[in-house]
Amino acid sequence: MKQEMTVKVNDKFKAAYAAGYPLIEKEALMDTQMLKEEGALLRLTDAQGRFLARGYYGKQNKGLGWIWTRNEEESIDQAFMERKLAKSINRRQPYFDDPATTAFRVVNGEGDGFGGLTIDYYAGYYLLSWYSEGIYTFKADIIAALQNVVEFKGIYEKKRFDTKGQYIEDDDFVAGERGEFPLIVKENGMNYAIYLNDGAMTGIFLDQRDVRRTIRDTYAKGKTVLNTFSYTGAFSVAAALGGAAKTTSVDLAKRSSSKTIEQFSVNGIDYEQQDILVMDVFNYFKYAKRKELKFDMVILDPPSFARSKKYTFSTSKDYTNLMREAIAITEKNGIIVASTNSASFGMKKFKGFIDKAFKEEGKKYSIVEEFTLPADFRVQKEFKEGDYLKVLFLKLK
Incomplete structure (x- = not known):
């Protein structure tokens, strides 16, 4: 006990x-x-x-x-975990029933009563991400409960609670059978290559599912698309599948190139017809201005904090300047997809950053789409801070 x-x-x-x-x-x-x-x-x-x-x-x-x-009579044991997990899984039944989407969240931390833990589903595999040493001490009961509640091919984990904020490298396999990676998952009919055994990230951020679908279905056709801070190019893939004339993906990480090529390839897209650049996004903005490049759509989804040799980027301090850079290379009547996953401020403040940028650039805009977390990323109404994602589709006037 x-x-x-x-x-x-x-x-x-x-x-x-x-x-x-x-x-x-x-x-x-x-x-x-x-x-x-x-x-x-x-x-x-x-x-x-x-x-x-x-x-x-x-x-x-x-x-x-x-x-x-809040029930004084309730014991915190394996049976308790099973009841909570079963409730969370049942809430996601529509996702399990949808063959076009095989990757989604089944436990969203405190939104499902598991503060400090998230569990994601990837085509038969479950991935647990532990965010504190405290929640990790409940691992035995939670894993045993999960095995009793779901059918699974394999279970993996990520330990993300190092005091220095670093991911704790370990053998991420927990139970079942080891996966063969990349594992190809579906999202609204699109394919994405993911890895459960290769560091902190899997290759796709599941919370942007609705945004990717909207880019593909509504905004991409015939457009030139710039995807900044592109990671593995997931937004670029969605745009290309939506009929974009061309996509340009820019990210500073060296692995982003091979990862983006892989994502295009698993969707049958000729990556050589797309531009994939490994460079600092701020340097790319300078290059684009110098070459007088303009795009019909610019996607801005920076990390909350990033550092390169020349720049340190913090969303709360620098998003306005980032937005100004994007405005300068967006065509008239073009679209900017402005996104942040920073939990340190709300939608109202985020809109303030954007409004300031447009005023400083002397340009006008309208908000045509607005997104927060998708339904599988359940948020507790008493804890609005849990709804960290903010995405706006801005149309330049």
């Missing part, structure tokens, strides 16, 4: 926890000195000792842990 400690909650946080707030914040606890071993169960009470919730201690950039249950 795990050690359980009783921790009192400050009065000003009491109502939030009673209402369903899932994050255990440092400021909410009256005494944090007793918190030593990550994974310890925490019995949260009010100042008078009345039960509020049961959670666990696990340091994450967001707080000190997450709530498991």
Whole structure:
């Protein structure tokens, strides 16, 4: 049995926890000195000792842990995990029933009551991503529960809780049979090559599924498309399959070229007819201006933070300048797809960055599409911060 400690909650946080707030914040606890071993169960009470919730201690950039249950009689064991997992899996049944999409999220952290853990499904394989040492101490019960609840080919994991923010390299295989990679998954009928055994990333960000489909179905036909911070070229593939005249993919990482070639190839697209460039995006903007290049569509999906030899990019500080660079090389009546996965600000502030950029450039625009997380990335209404994705399709006037 795990050690359980009783921790009192400050009065000003009491109502939030009673209402369903899932994050255990440092400021909410009256005494944090007793918190030593990550994974310890925490019995949260009010100042008078009345039960509020049961959670666990696990340091994450967001707080000190997450709530498991508000039922005082509920034990945190394998049976508990099975009940929660079964509920999460059942919510995704429409995705399991759709042959055109074989990659999606089945547990979205606190949105499904598993703060600190996500579970993704890839064509018969399950991938667990652990975001704190605390949640990782529940691994045995969670893996056993998953094996009882789902049919699977194999189970993999990613340990993402190193204190320096680095991915912990390990043998990522957990159970079942090892996959043969790349594993080809489908997304709205498109093919993507993914790897569950090759570092922190799999090759595709599942939260952009609806955006990729919209690019393919509505905006790409006959257009020249620039995909910046292109990673493995997933947006470029969607654009090409939508009939884009040409795509240009730009990313600083050397592996991006071979990965993007692979994604085009598994869709039967001649990658030699596309431009794939390994270079700093900001240098590319300068090059494009010098050559007087313009694009019908520019896709901006930068990481929240990035560093190259010449530049340091932070979304909260630099998105306005990035947007100005994009405006300068977008055709009249063109589309800019502005995206960020930064959880440090909301949609209103994001729109403010964009508005400022257009004003500084003396240009006008309209928002023609707006996206947040897709339905499988479930968000808890008491924790709006969990809805981190913000995507706007902007039409230049």
